[in-house]
Amino acid sequence: MAVVNPRTQEAFNAHWGRILSNADITALAILVEEVPVGHISCFKMEGLDSVGYWIAREHWGRGIATRALTLLLQLMPIRPLHAHAASTNLGSIRVLRNCGFRITGHQLSPATDRFPECEEAILVLTPTRPDGDEAAQGAASPTHAVQFPPAHVQPWPAASSTKD
Ligand SMILES: CC(C)(COP(=O)(O)OP(=O)(O)OC[C@H]1O[C@@H](n2cnc3c(N)ncnc32)[C@H](O)[C@@H]1OP(=O)(O)O)[C@@H](O)C(=O)NCCC(=O)NCCS
Numbered sequence: 086m087a088v089v090n091p092r093t094q095e096a097f098n099a100h101w102g103r104i105l106s107n108a109d110i111t112a113l114a115i116l117v118e119e120v121p122v123g124h125i126s127c128f129k130m131e132g133l134d135s136v137g138y139w140i141a142r143e144h145w146g147r148g149i150a151t152r153a154l155t156l157l158l159q160l161m162p163i164r165p166l167h168a169h170a171a172s173t174n175l176g177s178i179r180v181l182r183n184c185g186f187r188i189t190g191h192q193l194s195p196a197t198d199r200f201p202e203c204e205e206a207i208l209v210l211t212p213t214r215p216d217g218d219e220a221a222q223g224a225a226s227p228t229h230a231v232q233f234p235p236a237h238v239q240p241w242p243a244a245s246s247t248k249d
Contacts, residue, residue, distance in 0.1 A: 090199050104128075111161065115140065115153045125153045133167045138180075150180045158184060164212040169194070172204040186210045 092100060104112050104126070112126040115138075123140035136157065140150050158166070168186060170177040171194075178188070186208040196202040 088201055088203075092199075113153075113157065113160075115149060117144065117149060122149060123153070125150075125157050127157065127161050127163070127166075130167065130169075134163050134165070135167045135169070137168070145176070150177070151183050154180055154184045158210070164210060166210040168208045168210075169205045170208065171200075172206050178206055178208070181208050181210075184210070185213075 104110050107128075110126055110128045112124060114121050115123040115125055122144040123138065125136065125138035127134065127136055129135065136154065138150055138153060140153075166186075168181050170181065172178075172191060182188075187210075188206050189209050190207045192205055192207060194200065194203055194205045
C-alpha cells in the first residue's frame with residue numbers, strides 16, 4: 086500500500102469540484118449493489134491518457150477494482166492507456182496486470198504534499214492485435230474472468246461520502 090496524506094474535507098471538495106467540472110476527465114463512481122465504494126477515472130497525465138482508481142478500504146480484496154477497471158476498459162476503448170503505481174502497491178499493480186497492462190519501466194516520483202518520494206512502476210495497455218495474440222506483445226492475459234456482477238460504474242454523484 087502506498088503512503089498518502091489524506092486531504093482535508095475542504096481540499097477534497099475543491100479537488101473533486103475541479104475534476105467534475107473538467108470535461109476532459111471521465112470520473113465514474115463504483116457502486117456495489119447501489120452503494121458507492123470508490124471511484125475510477127480516465128484523465129491526461131503528462132499528455133498521456135491514464136487511469137486511476139480508489140476503493141474504500143473496507144471493500145478491498147473483493148475483486149472490485151479489477152471489475153471496475155474491466156468495465157472502464159470496455160466503456161473507453163482509447164489505447165494506449167497508461168497508469169502509474171507505487172512499486173510497493175502490489176495490489177494495484179496486480180489489478181492493472183490482471184486487466185492486461187504491462188510494466189514498461191520504473192521511475193522515482195518526487196515527494197509532494199500528498200505522497201512521499203517513492204519508486205513508481207509505469208504501466209501501459211496497448212491495443213490488442215487483430216489476431217488477438219496479446220501474449221506475443223508481452224501483455225499479461227487476464228487471470229480470471231469478471232466474477233463480480235453486482236459491481237458497476239456510473240457517473241460520480243455530486244455529493245460523495247468516499248474520500249481520497
Ligand atoms: C489498490 C486497490 C485499488 C485494490 O482494490 P481491490 O478492490 O482490493 O482490488 P481487487 O480485489 O480487484 O484485486 C486485488 C489484487 O491484488 C492482489 N493483492 C492485494 N494485495 C496484494 C499484495 N500485498 N501482494 C500481492 N498481491 C496483492 C489480490 O490478490 C488481487 O489479485 P488477484 O485478483 O489476482 O487475486 C485498493 O487497495 C485501493 O483503493 N488502494 C488505495 C488507492 C490506490 O492505491 N489506488 C491505486 C493507485 S495506483
